Amino acid sequence: MTTTWRHLPPVARAIAVAAVEAVDAARAHDPEAYPAAVDRLAALDPEQTGRVLGAVVRALLEERHPDGLDGDDVRAALEHAVRAAGAWRDVDPQVMVVLLIGALGIHETDEESPVTPLALAAHAPLLIADLLQSRGLDGYLESAFAEIQRAELHDA
Numbered sequence: 001m002t003t004t005w006r007h008l009p010p011v012a013r014a015i016a017v018a019a020v021e022a023v024d025a026a027r028a029h030d031p032e033a034y035p036a037a038v039d040r041l042a043a044l045d046p047e048q049t050g051r052v053l054g055a056v057v058r059a060l061l062e063e064r065h066p067d068g069l070d071g072d073d074v075r076a077a078l079e080h081a082v083r084a085a086g087a088w089r090d091v092d093p094q095v096m097v098v099l100l101i102g103a104l105g106i107h108e109t110d111e112e113s114p115v116t117p118l119a120l121a122a123h124a125p126l127l128i129a130d131l132l133q134s135r136g137l138d139g140y141l142e143s144a145f146a147e148i149q150r151a152e153l154h155d156a
Contacts, residue, residue: 008145015044015052016141022125023137029088038122046117050102053124055144057103060131074100077131085126095123 008016022037041049065073078096085091098115128137 011045011048012052012145015041015049016145018044018049019053019056019125019128019141020137022121023129023132026085026125026129027132031089034089034125038118038125041125042118042121046120050117050120050124051148052141052144053128054099054103055147056128056137056140057099057124057131058105059140059143059147060128061100061103064131069104074104081127081130084130085123089126091126092119092123095119096127099124099127 025033
């Protein structure tokens with residue numbers, strides 16, 4: 001855990017720790033550590049966790065496509081992530097679709113989703129690990145928390 005997260009409130013810090021553990025286990029293709037990390041992530045508030053992980057996914061996609069994403073870009077990201085994760089564990093492409101379109105703001109997260117919080121927690125780290133490639137997660141988490149804080153201040 002980086003020292004830059006010491007300032008985070010306990011709930012945010014717990015999300016950051018769980019996300020890092022899950023993404024690290026996904027990157028290592030660790031079939032023993034991954035389910036335990038997913039369980040810790042899924043045990044947290046799904047709305048808050050979803051906002052953070054969605055902001056990370058959105059930032060990674062925007063960084064890869066600074067001129068904007070089109071349907072082909074989204075499809076390519078989806079196919080790559082499903083193929084990469086599917087090489088070492090079961091993956092539900094529909095859950096990945098929900099994650100991608102939710103992160104892009106196309107799918108309202110308020111709506112009843114047929115996807116459970118556990119399924120989202122199990123797939124988000126796989127998607128993030130694939131989008132990160134060799135980059136670190138820390139900066140994206142910091143940016144996600146800052147973005148969420150700005151939005152909350154603006155809405156207040």
